[in-house]
Amino acid sequence: MSETTVNTYEGMFLFPQSASADLGTASQHVLDHIEKVGGEVVSFRKWDDRRLAYPIKGNKRGVYFLGFFTLSADKFATLERNLLLSEEVLRFLITRADHLSQDEMKAAEGRTELADEIKLRSEQKADEASSSVRATTRAEREAAEAAEGTAGEDEGAEPVADDAAADAPEEEPAAS
Numbered sequence: 001m002s003e004t005t006v007n008t009y010e011g012m013f014l015f016p017q018s019a020s021a022d023l024g025t026a027s028q029h030v031l032d033h034i035e036k037v038g039g040e041v042v043s044f045r046k047w048d049d050r051r052l053a054y055p056i057k058g059n060k061r062g063v064y065f066l067g068f069f070t071l072s073a074d075k076f077a078t079l080e081r082n083l084l085l086s087e088e089v090l091r092f093l094i095t096r097a098d099h100l101s102q103d104e105m106k107a108a109e110g111r112t113e114l115a116d117e118i119k120l121r122s123e124q125k126a127d128e129a130s131s132s133v134r135a136t137t138r139a140e141r142e143a144a145e146a147a148e149g150t151a152g153e154d155e156g157a158e159p160v161a162d163d164a165a166a167d168a169p170e171e172e173p174a175a176s
Contacts (some may be wrong), residue, residue, distance in 0.1 A: 004073065004074055005072070005073040006070050006071065006072055006073070007070065007071060007072075007073050007076070007096055007098070008068065008069070008070050008096065008097045008098060008100070008105070009039075009068070009069055009070070009071055009076075009094050009095065009096060009097055010068050010094070010095050010096075010097040010100070011030075011034075011066070011068075011093070011094040011095075012047070012064060012065070012093045013030050013064070013065045013066075013067070013083075013089055013091075014056075014062045014063070014064055014089065014090045014091040014092065015062060015064075015065070015088060016057070016059040016061075016062060016063070016090055017049065017059060017060075017061040017062060017063060019063045019088070020049060021121075023046060023063070023114060023117060023118050023121065024115075026065070026088065027065055027111075027114060029088050029089070030065055030067060030089070031067075033079060033082050033083055033086070034067070034069050034071070034079065036082070037071065037078045037079045037082070038072055038075050039069045039070060039071035039072075039075070039079065040069060040070045040071075041067060041068075041069045042068040042069055042070065042102065042106060042109075043067065043068045043106055043107075043108045043109035043110070044066070044067040044069075044109070044111055044114075045066055045067075045108060045110020045111065045113065046063065046064070046066075046110065046113075046114050046117065047064040047065060047066040048064050049061065049062070049063050049064075050062060056090050056091065057090060059090060062090060066108065068097055068100070068108060079094075080094065
């Protein structure tokens with residue numbers, strides 16, 4: 001019976017810029033792919049948002065994630081195939097990371113910072129949504145007040161005579 005070799009890998013994963021709106025889903029997508037084939041993630045973090053050197057599938061900017069993980073050598077091809085078939089991942093590059101120690105890989109851990117960024121972005125979205133609701137509500141309120149103001153004026157106002165009739169001299173009753 002042959003022994004399976006477990007290697008340490010470094011992976012860079014590129015997502016479209018639209019993934020920055022939902023970093024949690026994008027990062028979980030990569031982690032799920034690695035764990036589905038039996039890999040163990042040592043560290044994972046968002047690396048950067050960058051302009052791409054050339055457009056990839058119509059995207060001019062992208063979000064990069066960097067991960068270090070261990071994986072059985074015989075499962076590597078399955079991981080690679082799954083990532084190639086993924087519609088969310090634009091590009092990826094996985095290399096062996098034998099030159100790094102476990103401590104160096106763990107030092108690159110950034111999941112807590114990623115979680116903080118995800119939380120911050122969701123709070124900003126909620127703030128933007130509530131401010132747009134407030135603006136809409138304010139605009140609706142002002143429109144309603146304006147409508148009430150003109151409606152109130154119309155009800156209590158006396159009818160105004162036509163300008164032409166007002167300028168004409170009053171006729172005296174004819175004597176018979």
